[in-house]
Amino acid sequence: MRSLSLRLRLGRPEIGRYADSFGLPQASARPDGPTVTFLGVATLLFEDGTTAVLTDGFFSRPSLPRVALGRLAPDEARIEATLARAGIDRVAVVAPVHTHFDHVMDSAVVARRTGARLAGGTSVAQVGRGGGLPDDRIDVVVPGEPMTVGGFRLTWVEGEHCPPDRYPGTITAPVVPPVRTDAYRCGEAWSILVEHDSGRSALVQGSAGFRPGALAGRHADVAYLGIGQLGVQDEAYIAEYWAETVEAVGARQVVLIHWDDFFRPLDRPLRALPYLGDDLDATMAVLGRLADEQGVGLHFPTVWRREDPWVLLGR
Numbered sequence: 001m002r003s004l005s006l007r008l009r010l011g012r013p014e015i016g017r018y019a020d021s022f023g024l025p026q027a028s029a030r031p032d033g034p035t036v037t038f039l040g041v042a043t044l045l046f047e048d049g050t051t052a053v054l055t056d057g058f059f060s061r062p063s064l065p066r067v068a069l070g071r072l073a074p075d076e077a078r079i080e081a082t083l084a085r086a087g088i089d090r091v092a093v094v095a096p097v098h099t100h101f102d103h104v105m106d107s108a109v110v111a112r113r114t115g116a117r118l119a120g121g122t123s124v125a126q127v128g129r130g131g132g133l134p135d136d137r138i139d140v141v142v143p144g145e146p147m148t149v150g151g152f153r154l155t156w157v158e159g160e161h162c163p164p165d166r167y168p169g170t171i172t173a174p175v176v177p178p179v180r181t182d183a184y185r186c187g188e189a190w191s192i193l194v195e196h197d198s199g200r201s202a203l204v205q206g207s208a209g210f211r212p213g214a215l216a217g218r219h220a221d222v223a224y225l226g227i228g229q230l231g232v233q234d235e236a237y238i239a240e241y242w243a244e245t246v247e248a249v250g251a252r253q254v255v256l257i258h259w260d261d262f263f264r265p266l267d268r269p270l271r272a273l274p275y276l277g278d279d280l281d282a283t284m285a286v287l288g289r290l291a292d293e294q295g296v297g298l299h300f301p302t303v304w305r306r307e308d309p310w311v312l313l314g315r
Contacts, residue, residue, distance in 0.1 A: 030049075031048070033315070034202075036202070036255075036306070039082065043058050060078050075106075076109065085267075088114060099124055104127050108127055112133060118137060122188070146195075152197075191214065201219060207228070208233075220251050227280075232277075254287075261274070
């Protein structure tokens with residue numbers, strides 16, 4: 001861990017410092033493969049013109065006081081507004097990366113509104129049941145076994161949450177909102193591999209944790225790399241995390257997710273988490289060096305924008 005004095009710094013990193021790292025290629029009007037739209041935290045919309053797959057689907061983004069002291073429930077108005085602005089009508093699968101509130105809280109509502117199936121571990125299933133989804137719309141996945149959805153193939157690989165996990169353990173009963181924040185225990189923490197019939201592939205690493213060797217032998221062109229809480233780890237941990245994700249799958253382009261302040265509504269400009277919870281500058285110092293040494297592209301996604309990172313690979 002970094003020292004307590006560093007973690008007690010006031011304020012937050014200035015995201016404008018990394019302006020040059022934004023600007024991934026915008027998707028063409030008629031893409032020949034998948035595109036990706038970043039919608040905050042680890043919510044990513046993969047679509048190919050026929051099929052859409054959504055990780056997390058977290059749009060409510062309740063305030064810090066409510067998370068700390070109140071009871072949480074999906075904000076149906078914010079969910080509806082986000083779906084409309086992002087042009088999300090039909091989704092095949094909603095796939096939470098784990099079951100903390102900032103990933104899974106809205107997933108059942110989003111699945112219900114978009115006709116999607118909700119897929120993940122047993123903890124995800126309990127959130128789905130508590131949110132009113134019937135069992136025939138909930139899939140408990142088999143780790144390592146691909147699920148085919150239109151032109152996409154999704155594979156869930158078991159991993160670990162980044163330390164510290166403030167709400168560890170599994171969810172063993174339906175979560176019926178409103179509930180306290182600790183009802184959303186972490187459950188299974190997944191690395192999700194997204195492969196497409198076009199030959200393009202991506203890793204979605206929603207939490208900055210890893211299980212050594214879990215991704216050995218897997219491949220992804222692009223890594224969507226969660227970096228929340230990574231800045232409170234030491235440099236050795238950050239380097240090992242990069243090795244166990246980016247290097248393990250051979251990704252040549254990395255897109256950073258889970259860096260934004262998720263207590264702030266999505267219709268306001270995104271900003272970094274405060275130093276009290278994370279240190280984006282410390283993270284970028286290490287990841288920037290590793291990316292430069294290995295010739296890997298390092299990017300931030302632009303919220304609401306359909307992007308095509310595979311263009312940078314000539315794919």
